[in-house]
Amino acid sequence: MRREASGLRVIALCLPELPLQRARRQRADGCDGPLAVVSEGRIVHCDGAAAADGVRPGATLSEALAACGRLRTVPLDPAADRAALRAVAEAVLLLAPAVEPCAPDVVLLDASAAGLLAGGAGRNASPDAGERVLAERAIAAAAEMGYAARAAVADGRAAARALVRHGAFSARTGELLHVAPGATAGAIAALPLEALGLTPAVTARLRGLGIADAGALARLPAGTLAHRFGPDGVAAARLARGEDDTPLSPYLPETLPVEALELEAPAESAEPLLFALKRLADRVAARLAGRGLGATRLKVVLKLDPRGEERVIVPLAQPTASAARWLVPAKEHVFSLRLPGAVTAVELAAIEVAPIAVEQLAIDDRPEALAALETVLARLGVRLGEGAIFAAEPVERYRPEAAYRAVPFRPAVARASALRSLGGSPGAGALAPSAAEPRPTRLVDPPTPIQAEGEGGRVTALRVEGRARAVLAMEGPERLRGEWWVPAPFDRDYYRVRLDGLGDCWVYRDAADGRLYLHGYFD
Amino acid sequence: MSAGAERHQLVERLRDEIRRIERRPARRAGALACGRPEIDALLPEGGFRRGALTELAGGRASGKTAIALALFAALGPGDLAAYVDGRGELYPPAAAALGVDLARLLVVRPPPRTSAEGPARDPALVALWAAEALLASGAFAAVAVDVPVARAVRGADAAARRLQAAAEKGGAVGLWLAAVGGTALRVPVAVRLELTAEDGRIVGRQRHAADEAAWAGGASLLSRAAGVRGSWRPRVADPEDGDAA
Numbered sequence: 084m085r086r087e088a089s090g091l092r093v094i095a096l097c098l099p100e101l102p103l104q105r106a107r108r109q110r111a112d113g114c115d116g117p118l119a120v121v122s123e124g125r126i127v128h129c130d131g132a133a134a135a136d137g138v139r140p141g142a143t144l145s146e147a148l149a150a151c152g153r154l155r156t157v158p159l160d161p162a163a164d165r166a167a168l169r170a171v172a173e174a175v176l177l178l179a180p181a182v183e184p185c186a187p188d189v190v191l192l193d194a195s196a197a198g199l200l201a202g203g204a205g206r207n208a209s210p211d212a213g214e215r216v217l218a219e220r221a222i223a224a225a226a227e228m229g230y231a232a233r234a235a236v237a238d239g240r241a242a243a244r245a246l247v248r249h250g251a252f253s254a255r256t257g258e259l260l261h262v263a264p265g266a267t268a269g270a271i272a273a274l275p276l277e278a279l280g281l282t283p284a285v286t287a288r289l290r291g292l293g294i295a296d297a298g299a300l301a302r303l304p305a306g307t308l309a310h311r312f313g314p315d316g317v318a319a320a321r322l323a324r325g326e327d328d329t330p331l332s333p334y335l336p337e338t339l340p341v342e343a344l345e346l347e348a349p350a351e352s353a354e355p356l357l358f359a360l361k362r363l364a365d366r367v368a369a370r371l372a373g374r375g376l377g378a379t380r381l382k383v384v385l386k387l388d389p390r391g392e393e394r395v396i397v398p399l400a401q402p403t404a405s406a407a408r409w410l411v412p413a414k415e416h417v418f419s420l421r422l423p424g425a426v427t428a429v430e431l432a433a434i435e436v437a438p439i440a441v442e443q444l445a446i447d448d449r450p451e452a453l454a455a456l457e458t459v460l461a462r463l464g465v466r467l468g469e470g471a472i473f474a475a476e477p478v479e480r481y482r483p484e485a486a487y488r489a490v491p492f493r494p495a496v497a498r499a500s501a502l503r504s505l506g507g508s509p510g511a512g513a514l515a516p517s518a519a520e521p522r523p524t525r526l527v528d529p530p531t532p533i534q535a536e537g538e539g540g541r542v543t544a545l546r547v548e549g550r551a552r553a554v555l556a557m558e559g560p561e562r563l564r565g566e567w568w569v570p571a572p573f574d575r576d577y578y579r580v581r582l583d584g585l586g587d588c589w590v591y592r593d594a595a596d597g598r599l600y601l602h603g604y605f606d
Numbered sequence: 607m608s609a610g611a612e613r614h615q616l617v618e619r620l621r622d623e624i625r626r627i628e629r630r631p632a633r634r635a636g637a638l639a640c641g642r643p644e645i646d647a648l649l650p651e652g653g654f655r656r657g658a659l660t661e662l663a664g665g666r667a668s669g670k671t672a673i674a675l676a677l678f679a680a681l682g683p684g685d686l687a688a689y690v691d692g693r694g695e696l697y698p699p700a701a702a703a704l705g706v707d708l709a710r711l712l713v714v715r716p717p718p719r720t721s722a723e724g725p726a727r728d729p730a731l732v733a734l735w736a737a738e739a740l741l742a743s744g745a746f747a748a749v750a751v752d753v754p755v756a757r758a759v760r761g762a763d764a765a766a767r768r769l770q771a772a773a774e775k776g777g778a779v780g781l782w783l784a785a786v787g788g789t790a791l792r793v794p795v796a797v798r799l800e801l802t803a804e805d806g807r808i809v810g811r812q813r814h815a816a817d818e819a820a821w822a823g824g825a826s827l828l829s830r831a832a833g834v835r836g837s838w839r840p841r842v843a844d845p846e847d848g849d850a851a
Binding site for chain 2: 354357358361410451452453455456458459460462463466467468470471472473474475476477483486487489492493494521522523524525526527528556581582584585586587588603604605606
């Protein structure tokens with residue numbers, strides 16, 4: 084079979100009965116009973132259990148309830164359905180150069196380069212193996228997000244979309260319908276005109292002429308269509324012949340992922356919460372992974388019974404899209420809470436993200452060490468508070484006590500950025516020029532006033548901690564002054580003073596009051 | 607399979623996954639040299655032993671912090687270090703000047719009082735708990751503990767004893783920075799170095815417990831706590847005192 088080199092190959096991923104699937108997915112228990120989606124008093128979607136009891140799409144709500152008394156109904160929410168579709172599109176973003184959510188229930192992936200994947204599928208792989216691998220990965224990604232999906236691969240977006248929504252999926256095809264390049268027209272010939280996505284007016288006029296399916300439309304002479312239907316007719320015939328090279332409109336997510344889950348019953352124990360957190364973590368992680376991002380900070384919101392909520396921020400040491408890695412710190416933080424009521428719903432959001440660097444497994448290249456780090460940081464954070472554990476970052480300030488600031492401890496991020504910047508050690512380079520001078524390893528903050536003892540205008544001893552200590556040597560001064568724009572500028576002459584029985588101390592004379600202060604130890 | 611059974615299976619799988627995640631990393635062995643020959647030469651294996659606590663004792667400006675930072679600077683590029691700064695005095699710019707990669711140094715400064723949960727605890731005890739957690743985690747190659755804690759603080763003695771077991775469990779080099787004499791807590795350690803600054807140089811000497819036999823009880827306690835019997839024996843932090851409690 085001839086392979087067209089330049090044709091647009093598209094994978095269409097369909098989430099059948101999306102409103103129904105979304106309603107079921109929102110509940111932690113999976114909602115076993117009959118379920119239907121209602122819009123304007125009529126059933127628009129119903130599941131198998133409801134259908135078995137006689138509920139049909141199009142029936143009024145009262146008819147449906149008369150047929151099935153235990154029917155649970157949820158209102159149709161097109162905005163939420165579109166958001167759910169975008170979430171799935173996020174999860175498959177990394178699989179293809181372009182991904183486009185196509186309402187109401189299809190996500191399109193550009194598979195034109197998927198043939199390159201065939202090389203990795205074994206020596207005897209067929210040229211189409213790459214497309215199949217990609218489609219199967221897309222189905223798996225949707226499953227990870229909690230949706231059952233099926234896929235079709237064909238030439239052009241309209242044909243792929245038509246096949247995935249109206250094609251003949253069977254036990255033989257499974258969840259994947261693959262049409263070889265160039266064979267699309269034959270594959271869609273039996274599909275009804277509605278499958279091509281034509282406008283209702285064009286569809287009605289074609290039907291009026293006795294044209295019922297795509298195959299019949301494809302056989303019409305192009306000139307006749309142009310004469311009778313104008314550009315719409317020509318476009319319709321091209322679609323029917325599988326000649327669709329309209330590119331995908333790439334989807335770029337603008338917001339960070341949030342997922343929520345209602346609990347089966349208000350939870351008072353850890354297990355249902357852990358269960359819900361795991362599900363949510365899988366979904367948020369899949370969406371982040373699709374974007375090549377990892378979370379560095381999560382937010383868990385626990386909705387309480389009867390009202391109110393508790394919010395927990397979970398910082399992570401490494402940017403990661405591994406849901407398993409999030410669980411331990413999230414568990415530490417959430418389970419340390421004392422909640423005033425039972426939890427009815429859980430929401431998980433990635434509120435701070437960073438690109439997942441290749442150097443992520445940097446800590447001695449031991450994944451278990453990364454997990455151990457996450458665990459111990461979470462324990463310390465819960466017990467001591469996030470402000471008590473930090474990494475220090477140099478700041479270009481001359482005032483010694485302001486020459487560094489506390490930043491979250493994320494060694495992998497820092498390592499990756501250091502490697503990128505080619506700047507060498509991230510610590511030493513950013514110091515203020517004064518740091519070229521020796522600095523004490525311990526800083527006494529606030530500085531302690533000390534008294535000088537001397538004779539003939541020479542300091543011979545300093546009284547430190549109530550005891551006079553002879554001055555053995557002295558270096559200095561190093562003048563540090565600045566911040567004239569603040570109410571309390573500083574002007575200090577620093578000396579390194581070696582004191583008998585104590586060692587080297589960092590002492591300064593403050594120009595503001597002329598007194599001596601002990602500011603540090605060269606310990 | 608019913609929904610209940612499926613759910614039970616999922617919960618079991620989750621439990622397994624969490625157990626797997628929380629599994630301790632492989633324990634490291636050997637010794638780490640700090641790169642200061644005069645100090646490394648004093649140590650039995652030419653460096654600070656992994657999985658053991660070493661005491662650096664000295665005055666306010668004796669050089670014990672500089673030795674701890676020198677060890678941090680000598681760590682491998684993938685290794686992490688932690689400094690439990692109970693006094694709040696560590697000056698990170700000096701650490702950077704000594705070659706420590708600040709991005710890989712975790713500073714832990716316990717708040718003055720933690721009263722969010724239950725009765726407020728002594729900050730020194732909280733700092734000791736943090737040190738124990740860090741040492742036992744297996745995530746850090748070296749942990750320095752600078753916590754001023756008096757012997758009289760209730761529970762401090764037990765907390766301090768657990769540090770050695772934690773270091774052994776996590777395979778980290780533990781450094782206990784101690785003041786000389788006074789009422790400071792004595793901590794069972796593997797090796798004790800006493801440091802002094804003489805003419806701007808750091809001079810160290812190893813102090814062995816003169817009455818090691820008196821500490822046999824302490825040694826067996828530690829071995830039991832760690833679950834293994836080590837090849838070294840802990841020695842008293844303050845040999846002159848000889849008080850095992």
